[in-house]
Amino acid sequence: MKNQGFVAFLLLLISVNEAKRLDRCELTWFLKKGDMDGYYGTTIGDWICLAFYGSRFNTKSLGGRNPDGGRNYGIFQINSRWWCSTQKGRKSNGCNAYCGDFIDDDIRDDIACVKIIAREASGLDAWYLWRRNCKGKNLSRWTRGCEF
Numbered sequence: 001m002k003n004q005g006f007v008a009f010l011l012l013l014i015s016v017n018e019a020k021r022l023d024r025c026e027l028t029w030f031l032k033k034g035d036m037d038g039y040y041g042t043t044i045g046d047w048i049c050l051a052f053y054g055s056r057f058n059t060k061s062l063g064g065r066n067p068d069g070g071r072n073y074g075i076f077q078i079n080s081r082w083w084c085s086t087q088k089g090r091k092s093n094g095c096n097a098y099c100g101d102f103i104d105d106d107i108r109d110d111i112a113c114v115k116i117i118a119r120e121a122s123g124l125d126a127w128y129l130w131r132r133n134c135k136g137k138n139l140s141r142w143t144r145g146c147e148f
């Protein structure tokens with residue numbers, strides 16, 4: 001695990017600065033680590049693009065009420081109507097998760113959940129934000145310059 005030092009470094013940076021906003025390359029690193037590159041036909045660029053338009057990379061982003069009654073949580077804007085429970089401490093819905101865990105600084109569980117969503121929906125079509133802003137676009141700029 002030669003990357004462990006780097007993770008510790010990132011976590012330290014995050015906690016020291018109480019930063020809620022990841023930078024684009026940090027997010028790329030977490031996505032690659034989560035094996036998101038090519039996952040159900042998706043690319044890293046798709047996920048970065050979604051995170052940008054959904055939250056501006058803010059891990060604590062919480063959206064307003066959706067027409068379906070849910071709210072969108074965190075950097076990937078996960079909808080509580082379908083994927084997590086808003087009841088404190090209770091884990092339920094598609095990701096068997098508590099929505100509050102999607103607005104903390106640790107995005108690994110968020111990534112695990114969006115993988116479930118991508119698997120069930122065969123990609124990112126579940127996200128209106130992605131369909132409107134990212135689908136069919138040239139996404140190379142989202143990962144440019146981010147090599148680890």
Ligand SMILES: *[C@@H]1O[C@H](CO)[C@@H](O)[C@H](O)[C@H]1NC(C)=O
Nearest residue numbers: 136137138139140141142144
């Ligand atoms: C996407 O844009 C980049 C740079 O802007 C370009 O090099 C690349 O060829 C484009 N890809 C496609 C499929 O158009």
Ligand SMILES: [Ca+2]
Nearest residue numbers: 101102106107
């Ligand atoms: Ca989280």
